[in-house]
Amino acid sequence: MTKRKSLRLGNRDLPFQMVLLAFGIVTFFPLVLVVITSFKSNTQFYHNFWLPELPLHLGNYSSAFRIIWRFIVNSVLYSGSTICLIAVIASVAGYVFARFHFPFKTALFLGFITLIMVPGVLTLAPRFVLVRDLGMVNTPYALISVWVSGGLVLSTWLMRSYFESLPQELFDAAYVDGAAEWQVFIYVSVPLARPMIATVAMTTLISSWNDLIWPLVTITDKDKMPLAMGLMQFSSDFETDWGTLFAGYVISSIPLLCVFAVAMRQFISGLTSGSIKA
Amino acid sequence: MLRRLSTSPSVSISQRESQSPLPTRVWRAKWLYLALLIPVAMLLIFEWLPAFSALYNSLYIWNGGKVHFYVGLEHYERMLSDRTFRVAITNLISFVFFRVIMQTALPFFAAEMIVNLRSARWSYWWKIIFVFPMVVPTILNYLIWRFIYNPQVGLLNEGLELIGLEQYTHAWIGDPNTVMWALAFVRFPWLPTLQFLIILGGLQTIPQEVHESAAIDGAGFWRRLFYIDIPMTKRQITLAMILTMLFMTQRFDLFLVMTDGGPGYSSMVPALQLYQSAFHFLEFGYASAIGVVLFVAMLALTVINLRVSAIGANA
Known part of the structure; x- marks a missing residue:
């Protein structure tokens, strides 16, 4: 009885499932090809573009890891401190705005949320001059201070x-x-x-982890680069060494993959229910 | 609903306090101001100060250092006759137009199908699958698509050769005629995570009863789509469109990584021109003026978009 029922329901789903399956295959195809190629030597790659081929060149991974690991460590440190600072500051500020009445409260809060409309591209050049004059160029402080202040705008609002x-x-x-x-x-x-703090942490992580332009402007030393910028450097250094290049790409996707594995359910439900609609 | 239950603890206090003079009330709230000191200071220094500096310095010739003199609206006049800027604006308009449609329609249809699945387990897994590309760092999206468009060993050209269409292989981002199309399709089948989840959230809140009564009235998939699902998620669709518009107008890492505005300046966009003016040519004044124009344009677009969708919602 139950079996027949599920079969019938399955058939009703069938057209949607087929479309979704096709869509899923197209989505994952480039990723699969990158993973396949990351195990090849250049000769194998030029000789056989599409299919995996033996022997597997695991050496690609060790030579890519020797370069990528530092960028990953840097990014974990920079994004980690940004997340901690935002979580603490935005919780306190959101709590104060939510629970108390005091003079100039509305004016202060407007000072926060109007910034949502100020695009980062408007402030990019003057902010660089400011950070340079404060002597923070080529230090982690340039990244963390700007990421924290940029993230505070939305986070305080959400916490409030x-x-x-x-x-x-x-x-x-x-x-x-x-x-x-x-x-x-x-x-x-x-x-x-806690659920809202997790949402704030997740959005902060994604935006700081992926920021390319600000590090590009403020960081010059190779051993201080965060991952996004390091990858740009890495991709020009290994431009034609496809195996190593793609091994580096795979390695650099692993940190967020781990976070994703732990916090995905939280992230999806946080963004699909509630917070955004208000 | 919870919000209705809550009244702030200090409502009664503040009514009493509102009779006391302002300095007294400010003094009483000193700990609150202290708690807000760090965020307010950070926003003043790193957000408000650069924003006003951009407005102010758009009227100056400025190399970011000592060279600094007033030129009035000259930068804005220069923009009108700047051919690169004109190309950049045209590119941006068509790019944003295309991306807004793509980044709203694609996640909408995926979400629509996922919500329609009867199997809750499958719809959960499809959500995970389509959010998955999020773990790939953004810059890798661009680097992977640079590989896809690679003229010698790119995925696209190899694929065309595989199915016997060698004559269509092309230097996709090396040709001024195709470069903007190629860039418009970067990340193509991958859903934009945020927009996808927002629209999905909207579709999930449509009550089951609405769909059931529509089915009883004989509405099929398409009728339901146009008379129930799209109207009832109008707010989420608008939000997704505004977000895409704002992202695409100010983010230029795609262009920087893929083409750096080339070949020539055929794939230039204003934000990239701003970046190059400031950091390649040290024209911080001109860069600031471009930033101001972009800011005003984004503000206007957001207001128009909200107005239009508000009118649509009232009708």
Whole structure:
């Protein structure tokens, strides 16, 4: 009975499934080809473009890793500190904006959200001059400070609307139990806001991890480059060594793949339900 | 719904406090200001200051250093007669137009099919599959497509040869006539993650009953699409379109990595020209003026887009 039912439902899904399957194949095809090629020598690649071929050249991976690992470590450090700073600062600021009334609150908050309309490309050149005059060129501070301030705009807004949506009774209960304001914040509000903090962390990670232009402008030393910029360097250094080049591409996709494996469900539900609609 | 339940703890206090003079109220809130000190200072220094600096310096000739003198609106006049800038604007308009349609229609149809699946397990897996390309660093998207368009050993040309269409192989991004088309199709079958998830979220919130009663009334797939699904996700579609428009107008890493505006300046866009003016030619004043024009254009487009969709929603 159940079997027949699922069969019938499956048939109704069939046309959609076929289209989705075709779409999925086209989506993954370039990625699969990159992975296949990453195991080939140049001779194998020119000789046989499409199919995998023995012997596998694992040496491609070790020579690519020797260069890529430093960029990955740099990016983890830069993006990691950016995420921590944004999570702390945006939670505090969002909490203050959500839970208190004080003079100039609206003006201050407008000072945050109007920046959503100011594009990064407008501020690129003057911001470079500013950062150069502050002596931060070619240091991680140039990246982290600008990523944090850029990310704060949206993050504070998201945190504020999340804290506003928490029911008053929760806070009342904590106040009745004699909690001070900072205790309410740390022991009640932050744990409840964990899903939103995760969303903020994820969006910050993706935007800082993928930023190419700002590092390109401010970082010059090869051993300080974050991944996106390092890959650009790497791709011109190994332009015609296809196996090593593609092995490097595969290696550099692994960090986000790990994050994705752990936090994907959270990320999808965070973006599809709620936060964006408001 | 939760928001309706919540009243701020300090509502009653603030009503009492609003009778006390402003300095007293400011003093009472000193810890709150202290808590906001770091973010406010950061935004002032790294966001507001450069933004106003761009407005101000668009009226100056400036090399980013000592050379700095007032020229009024000269940069804006120069833009009108700058042939590179004219090409850049034309390129940008057609590029944004194409990408907005592609980056909205593609995720919409994928989301529509996924939501329509009866098997919840499959629709979960399809979501994962189509969000997956997100793990590939953005720059690798461009580098992979540079490989696809490679004239000697590119995926596209090899594919054409494989199916016997050798005569159509082409230097896709080396030819001024095809370069903008090639760039428009970069990342083509891959769904834009954010837009996809926004539209998916919209489609998922349409109540099952609406679809069921439509089915009882005899509405097929297409009627349902045009009379229920598209109207009911209008807000998400608008948001996805605005986001694509804003991203495409200001992000130029695609152009920088793939062609650097070439061949010649046939694939130039304003944001890339801004970058080159500032960092290759040290014309920070001209760069700022281009930035101001882009800013005004983006603001206008967003307002128009919101107005149009608001009118559509009311009708």
